[in-house]
Amino acid sequence: MILHNHDLITVDSDFIKKIIKPRKIQSRKGENGIVLIVGGSRIYHGAPLLSSVAALISGTDLVYTAIPKINLVSSRMFSPNLIFIPLPDDKLTMGSSRKLLSLIPKKPHSAAIGMGLGISKTNSLCFLIRKLLEDETRLLFDASSLIPDILNEITNTKSIVTPHAGEFKRLFGQDPGQSKSEQINIVLRKAKEFGIVVVLKGYLNIVSDGELISVIERTTPSMTVGGTGDVLSGLISGFLTKNSPFESSVLGLFFNGVAGYSLYNKLGLHLMASNFLEELPLVMKDFDKLD
Numbered sequence: 001m002i003l004h005n006h007d008l009i010t011v012d013s014d015f016i017k018k019i020i021k022p023r024k025i026q027s028r029k030g031e032n033g034i035v036l037i038v039g040g041s042r043i044y045h046g047a048p049l050l051s052s053v054a055a056l057i058s059g060t061d062l063v064y065t066a067i068p069k070i071n072l073v074s075s076r077m078f079s080p081n082l083i084f085i086p087l088p089d090d091k092l093t094m095g096s097s098r099k100l101l102s103l104i105p106k107k108p109h110s111a112a113i114g115m116g117l118g119i120s121k122t123n124s125l126c127f128l129i130r131k132l133l134e135d136e137t138r139l140l141f142d143a144s145s146l147i148p149d150i151l152n153e154i155t156n157t158k159s160i161v162t163p164h165a166g167e168f169k170r171l172f173g174q175d176p177g178q179s180k181s182e183q184i185n186i187v188l189r190k191a192k193e194f195g196i197v198v199v200l201k202g203y204l205n206i207v208s209d210g211e212l213i214s215v216i217e218r219t220t221p222s223m224t225v226g227g228t229g230d231v232l233s234g235l236i237s238g239f240l241t242k243n244s245p246f247e248s249s250v251l252g253l254f255f256n257g258v259a260g261y262s263l264y265n266k267l268g269l270h271l272m273a274s275n276f277l278e279e280l281p282l283v284m285k286d287f288d289k290l291d
Contacts, residue, residue, distance in 0.1 A: 006188060009214040009250070013287075016254050021242040022289035023059065033060035033241030036108035036137070037115070037234065038100070038128070040067035040075075042090055044116025047143070049075055050227050050273055051115045051234035052082050057280045058238025058252075064108065066100050068118075091118035097128040110138040112237035114145030115230045122149040129153040138240045142233045146171045156195030158209065158245045162233060164201045176200055180215070188213055197245040199236075201229060205253050209246040216253045219261035227273025232256045235280075258283045 009015065023032055035055040039048030045067075052065040062083065067075055069086035076084060085103050087096040111132055119125055126149060132139060139159040141150060146167045154161075161171060168176045172190055176183050183206050191198040192210030200206040205216045236252035243251060259279040263271040 019247045022291035024291050034062045034108045035060050036064045036111035038066045038113045039115035039117045041118035045071045047116030047230040050230040053277050054231045054234030055238035058235050060238040091120040092124050093120040094124045097124045110237045110240035112140040112233045114143040117144045140237050160197045162199040199249045207249045219257040220264040222264045223260045231276045
């Protein structure tokens with residue numbers, strides 16, 4: 001294992017308590033974070049909803065959820081807590097990207113892109129990325145947005161990418177390997193090469209910003225159920241309004257894992273991603289801070 005000149009961070013409750021940010025007692029709506037979630041398609045309507053509610057649960061004040069208008073009615077029925085931005089097309093097009101940028105009520109502090117998202121042409125995604133970065137919005141990429149085309153746009157921006165092994169190969173053109181040492185080394189290299197934060201998801205979740213690195217074991221195989229990655233993206237994007245990209249990734253993985261383990265003890269191998277939306281506040285509240 002090659003870790004020369006790099007810090008291996010042990011993630012436990014003490015570390016989490018140190019990095020989690022307090023909420024100011026006199027804060028006002030919006031000061032604790034504004035998140036944009038861009039996702040959804042005819043098939044995958046639920047992914048951006050899971051991400052959006054998870055972002056709210058992280059402690060964010062406002063979440064704008066940009067989804068195809070075909071999903072708008074059912075999505076509004078899912079939660080009254082979200083602010084929806086309907087996109088005119090089923091997939092992300094240049095027109096949808098422009099429309100989205102014109103409809104955002106307030107500048108988001110962070111954005112997560114890709115959960116269940118259909119993408120018509122890659123130039124529409126790259127255009128959206130450029131415009132959000134111009135507004136100094138911190139970015140996270142998941143699922144369908146993890147394509148090589150984005151690398152030129154996000155190099156040296158400390159944006160977060162959250163691939164599983166297959167998406168990692170699609171994004172970087174290299175298999176992350178099987179052994180722990182192989183995966184640690186390639187995650188370190190890619191994070192440093194592109195100036196981003198890489199979150200390689202799997203039984204071992206490996207996070208690096210090119211200098212710091214952490215390895216967090218999955219707490220239960222129950223978490224292979226669809227949607228837990230969408231919850232993770234929402235959590236990380238929520239923390240990203242306040243914390244560094246590396247810290248935000250670690251916080252998201254930690255709380256997602258703790259909630260998963262708690263649900264496993266209650267439900268065994270029969271949990272669903274939506275169960276996390278009820279469990280997360282229960283496992284997170286003991287870490288709350290006020291300032």
